[in-house]
Amino acid sequence: MPRLDDIVSFLDTLLQTAETPDYGPALNGLQLANPGEVRGVAAAVDYSMAGVDGAIAAGANLLLLHHGMFWGGAQPIRGVAYERLRKLLEHGVAVYASHLPLDRHPAFGNNVLLARELGLEPAGEFARYKTIAVGVRGEADVATAELAARARRLAESHGGTVVSTPHDASRRTRRWGICTGAGASSESLQEAAALGLDTLVVGEGPHHTGVEARELGIVVIYAGHYATETLGVRALARHVGERFGVPWTFVDAPTGL
Numbered sequence: 001m002p003r004l005d006d007i008v009s010f011l012d013t014l015l016q017t018a019e020t021p022d023y024g025p026a027l028n029g030l031q032l033a034n035p036g037e038v039r040g041v042a043a044a045v046d047y048s049m050a051g052v053d054g055a056i057a058a059g060a061n062l063l064l065l066h067h068g069m070f071w072g073g074a075q076p077i078r079g080v081a082y083e084r085l086r087k088l089l090e091h092g093v094a095v096y097a098s099h100l101p102l103d104r105h106p107a108f109g110n111n112v113l114l115a116r117e118l119g120l121e122p123a124g125e126f127a128r129y130k131t132i133a134v135g136v137r138g139e140a141d142v143a144t145a146e147l148a149a150r151a152r153r154l155a156e157s158h159g160g161t162v163v164s165t166p167h168d169a170s171r172r173t174r175r176w177g178i179c180t181g182a183g184a185s186s187e188s189l190q191e192a193a194a195l196g197l198d199t200l201v202v203g204e205g206p207h208h209t210g211v212e213a214r215e216l217g218i219v220v221i222y223a224g225h226y227a228t229e230t231l232g233v234r235a236l237a238r239h240v241g242e243r244f245g246v247p248w249t250f251v252d253a254p255t256g257l
């Protein structure tokens with residue numbers, strides 16, 4: 001059986017965990033250790049009881065998360081928080097989290113994989129954050145409605161749906177940008193406008209982004225925070241499973257958002 005330490009250093013290198021800036025609570029890397037060996041890997045988007053139960057039911061003792069254990073900030077370990085942690089410790093399940101390092105990864109990143117899922121080929125960066133770019137952009141010639149329909153298929157397969165800002169049936173997408181998760185913001189819209197993008201695909205965004213997008217002539221396709229972030233962690237679990245010769249699984253626990 002592979003050692004946890006070996007998988008952790010493999011992931012830290014692959015994802016450039018130490019070099020990638022992020023929001024404090026992301027706490028990228030190993031968040032919870034286990035007694036030392038890994039017999040199976042599970043992946044989930046969020047740290048939740050469903051994710052923990054799914055990992056244990058699959059016999060996995062390494063859980064890869066996109067939104068890690070400390071996403072909601074410092075909280076007392078009682079009630080559900082206590083139960084989740086108790087189960088992890090009782091079954092010796094380690095937790096490794098990767099937020100922006102996974103979002104932006106060129107092979108296993110949410111953004112690259114979402115582009116391919118939508119039939120788009122990334123050709124550049126989008127969504128600057130400190131020293132990195134989280135998202136991707138590229139060119140295409142596809143009906144915006146068709147792009148929204150492709151996004152809808154992904155969203156609906158994970159219990160969500162797609163919302164788009166208004167556009168007519170003949171509109172075509174020629175220059176697009178993608179930023180998964182909470183990708184729509186005033187900043188990302190301004191960046192899109194400066195880059196000449198006409199369509200953005202994001203997970204979610206506040207209502208005012210719909211107003212701003214319309215005034216900038218950009219259509220935003222909101223495909224769901226959860227659905228747009230299922231791709232990376234799943235691909236990563238598969239890669240680790242194959243590389244280290246252990247079974248892997250993805251625990252789908254849709255939030256509906």
Ligand SMILES: [Zn+2]
Binds near residue numbers: 180181229
């Ligand atoms: Zn997210």
